[in-house]
Amino acid sequence: METTREHELREAGLRVTRPRLAVLGVLADHPHADADTIVTAAREQHPSLSPQAVYGVLKAFVGAGIARRIEPAGAPALFELRVGDNHHHLVCRSCGAIADVDCVVGASPCLKPSDAAGFVVDEAEVVFWGMCRDCQVEAAAESVQIEERHLNEEHDMIEEHDIREGARA
Amino acid sequence: METTREHELREAGLRVTRPRLAVLGVLADHPHADADTIVTAAREQHPSLSPQAVYGVLKAFVGAGIARRIEPAGAPALFELRVGDNHHHLVCRSCGAIADVDCVVGASPCLKPSDAAGFVVDEAEVVFWGMCRDCQVEAAAESVQIEERHLNEEHDMIEEHDIREGARA
DNA sequence: GCCCTTTTCTTGACCAGTTCAAGAAAGGGG
DNA sequence: CCCCTTTCTTGAACTGGTCAAGAAAAGGGC
Structure with a gap:
């Protein structure tokens, strides 16, 4: 059980859900992933995951302070856990x-x-x-x-x- | 005669056109204008100006080195003449x-x-x-x-x- | 463990900003 | 003044992302 990651979510005041665990896992593997990369990679663990869910999860992560959004000019936004x-x-x-x-x-x-x-x-x-x-x-x-x-x-x-x-x- | 601005364009290796002079004027007045602001403002001098023309002009300016594009996260691109x-x-x-x-x-x-x-x-x-x-x-x-x-x-x-x-x- | 409330996810429409494409118009060297 | 090239107009399209409504699932209280 990914108790560690579940804990991270709970610590941040977020409910533990499959999409969130999946996204968290992807971010751990890809330190600067864009939304699309995350969707694709997270679907390995959770095939029905929708892009909108990912946007929502990422927004929740950023709001809770466990992820940071960076937007280099001319590129889609990237997300990282190092905050x-x-x-x-x-x-x-x-x-x-x-x-x-x-x-x-x-x-x-x-x-x-x-x-x-x-x-x-x-x-x-x-x-x-x-x-x-x-x-x-x-x-x-x-x-x-x-x-x-x-x-x-x-x-x-x-x-x-x-x-x-x-x-x- | 805006010989000065015409000169700036020619100096930069750009043809002198009405849209370009209009955009140049707007950028001089608005040091950090976005494309939409530029379109609106430039139409005072050149009513038929299209957004696409402005994008083209801006790209030409940036390419020629007389304008700089900045893209603060979460906002449309801004352009400035200070380069x-x-x-x-x-x-x-x-x-x-x-x-x-x-x-x-x-x-x-x-x-x-x-x-x-x-x-x-x-x-x-x-x-x-x-x-x-x-x-x-x-x-x-x-x-x-x-x-x-x-x-x-x-x-x-x-x-x-x-x-x-x-x-x- | 089960129910209920709240949050979150799915599905689908929609939007802003920007780019692409084709033809018309204008610049400017000869 | 002509012709070739560049640029502008018009219109469509594309990308990255948001909004909205209903279905699903998290998790606290019983």
């Missing part, structure tokens, strides 16, 4: 992969705006944009190919674009 | 107001992740979440009203649970 430590994220521009980064300064709020313009700031969210190791390798390989293509010239193009494996989760 | 200085943003949780903040450390990339996990980072985006002055005032006024209501009322239970302030940072 309360104000860590930040590295996002790969080409494949969307996400990695955690500990808070730069340590404590939260980790950053203070130089001039808060009258705002009361309660969170500083940092997103580091860049390219993950895999995509760097791929990009390097591709640029080599382009070079070769130029050398060989007048041969038909090898369409390698759209490789984009979903290494998001 | 190239890697400044950051304060976002009001209750009304969505946005204010610019100069880069905390000065130069861009202003922050270096403690451990980049193999990523090559090219930008550090910081969003400060909080409450703007207006909303603070409003919230204060509202809490006073609630307090009065409690005092006047015949001692209904003062439900204080679920306060759970989002002190996530």
Whole structure:
């Protein structure tokens, strides 16, 4: 019995239900999963699970403070169980992969705006944009190919674009 | 003649068109406008302007480097002309107001992740979440009203649970 | 253990923001 | 001024996500 997870839910003031346990399990396995990934993965344990149920569960988790929602620009929302430590994220521009980064300064709020313009700031969210190791390798390989293509010239193009494996989760 | 703005467009390698000049004007007036605001405002100068044209223009601007797109979680994308200085943003949780903040450390990339996990980072985006002055005032006024209501009322239970302030940072 | 109330899940419609596609119109170099 | 290219208009479509109503199931009291 997943008493541990049941406990986590109860601790958070949430009823223990199959969909919630399933989603919790998926989040434990996929530290930065989007709703769709969660639906798909959670259906292994609970086939009838609906997307709306997942949205509801996720909203409950976020509301109860056991999950955090992150929304990198241009990507669907991602959810993670690591909460309360104000860590930040590295996002790969080409494949969307996400990695955690500990808070730069340590404590939260980790950053203070130089001039808060009258705002009361309660969170500083940092997103580091860049390219993950895999995509760097791929990009390097591709640029080599382009070079070769130029050398060989007048041969038909090898369409390698759209490789984009979903290494998001 | 808006030679200045025409020049800005040409400088950026863009053709000068009426929709573009209109959008450029709106962005100059509204430093953090969303697509819808831009459409509405730009129609004062160019009534037949379509939303799709605006999306196209904005994409062109961003591509040409004369505008920047920001996407605060849970809000439509906003566009600003201030580019190239890697400044950051304060976002009001209750009304969505946005204010610019100069880069905390000065130069861009202003922050270096403690451990980049193999990523090559090219930008550090910081969003400060909080409450703007207006909303603070409003919230204060509202809490006073609630307090009065409690005092006047015949001692209904003062439900204080679920306060759970989002002190996530 | 069973009932009852409340919460949650299922099913299905709907919405906002944005993108895609095809043809018409406008920019601007020659 | 013409022609080619880019851009805009019009209209449809798509994605990620929300809303609403009824069915199901959680779990406290008996």
